[in-house]
Amino acid sequence: GIRVQSHDESLHTKYAWNLYKGQGFQHTPLMHGPLLFHGTALMYFLFGDNDFTARLFVALTGVVVVAFPYLLRRWLGRVGALCASFLLLISPSIAYYSRYIRHDLPVILWALLVIFAVFSYLRDGRERWLYVMAGGVSLSFATKEVAFIYNAIIGFFLLVLFGRRAVAQDWGENERLKSLLGIGLIVVAVGVLVVSLGLVSAGTVQAEDGGVTMPWWGLVG
Numbered sequence: 001g002i003r004v005q006s007h008d009e010s011l012h013t014k015y016a017w018n019l020y021k022g023q024g025f026q027h028t029p030l031m032h033g034p035l036l037f038h039g040t041a042l043m044y045f046l047f048g049d050n051d052f053t054a055r056l057f058v059a060l061t062g063v064v065v066v067a068f069p070y071l072l073r074r075w076l077g078r079v080g081a082l083c084a085s086f087l088l089l090i091s092p093s094i095a096y097y098s099r100y101i102r103h104d105l106p107v108i109l110w111a112l113l114v115i116f117a118v119f120s121y122l123r124d125g126r127e128r129w130l131y132v133m134a135g136g137v138s139l140s141f142a143t144k145e146v147a148f149i150y151n152a153i154i155g156f157f158l159l160v161l162f163g164r165r166a167v168a169q170d171w172g173e174n175e176r177l178k179s180l181l182g183i184g185l186i187v188v189a190v191g192v193l194v195v196s197l198g199l200v201s202a203g204t205v206q207a208e209d210g211g212v213t214m215p216w217w218g219l220v221g
Contacts (some may be wrong), residue, residue, distance in 0.1 A: 002207075003099070003100075005051065006100070009055075009102070011031065012031070012101045016036070016037040020042045021169070023114035025041075025076055027129070029145075033143040035106060035139065035141045035143045036058075040056075040057050055099055056100060057101075058106065060100075065112065068109070072112075072115075104144070107143040111147075111154075113132065113135070113139075114150070115154065117129045117130070117132040118133060118158065120132075121133065156192070159188070
């Protein structure tokens with residue numbers, strides 16, 4: 001559309017334009033991951049540089065996100081997949097950020113790709129899904145730091161699934177090892193709970209240059 005670009009958009013547009021013009025690109029944490037800039041520079045290369053093409057890479061990503069539940073219909077069901085796509089279609093946040101040159105929509109797409117690869121691998125165990133998952137994880141980390149959170153959620157799901165399946169198995173003569181595994185999983189679960197509570201109920205430590213927010217379990221040191 002013709003909406004004026006925001007501060008974030010102007011930065012992303014400018015540095016992507018520099019890359020498109022051959023002036024190079026140097027990644028800094030301020031700019032999140034580099035993938036958005038390369039994707040936007042590609043749009044400039046293919047269609048010219050203007051406000052429309054600056055948002056085109058993210059807009060196309062948003063279209064794919066809305067359509068992606070179709071690939072998950074085996075688990076969601078046909079009706080469930082259609083409902084999921086419809087809710088994404090009318091979502092104000094998805095609609096807004098699909099027309100906003102930021103990293104949010106691409107990283108959502110890579111997270112969905114990882115979820116699809118994980119469930120596909122659990123279904124048939126084919127090696128190719130591991131490559132798809134690795135690609136999705138790599139792209140997510142190249143897009144935005146929130147990938148740490150997304151992959152932690154997926155990893156926690158896999159940990160719980162592993163524990164459930166391991167406990168359900170008949171270990172035969174190694175039943176003692178099965179008990180040790182159960183204890184280890186409980187310790188991991190408690191550790192995750194403690195860290196989560198610490199992040200939620202953060203305390204404040206005064207430093208020489210002002211207040212520094214730190215979780216309560218960080219105060220022990």
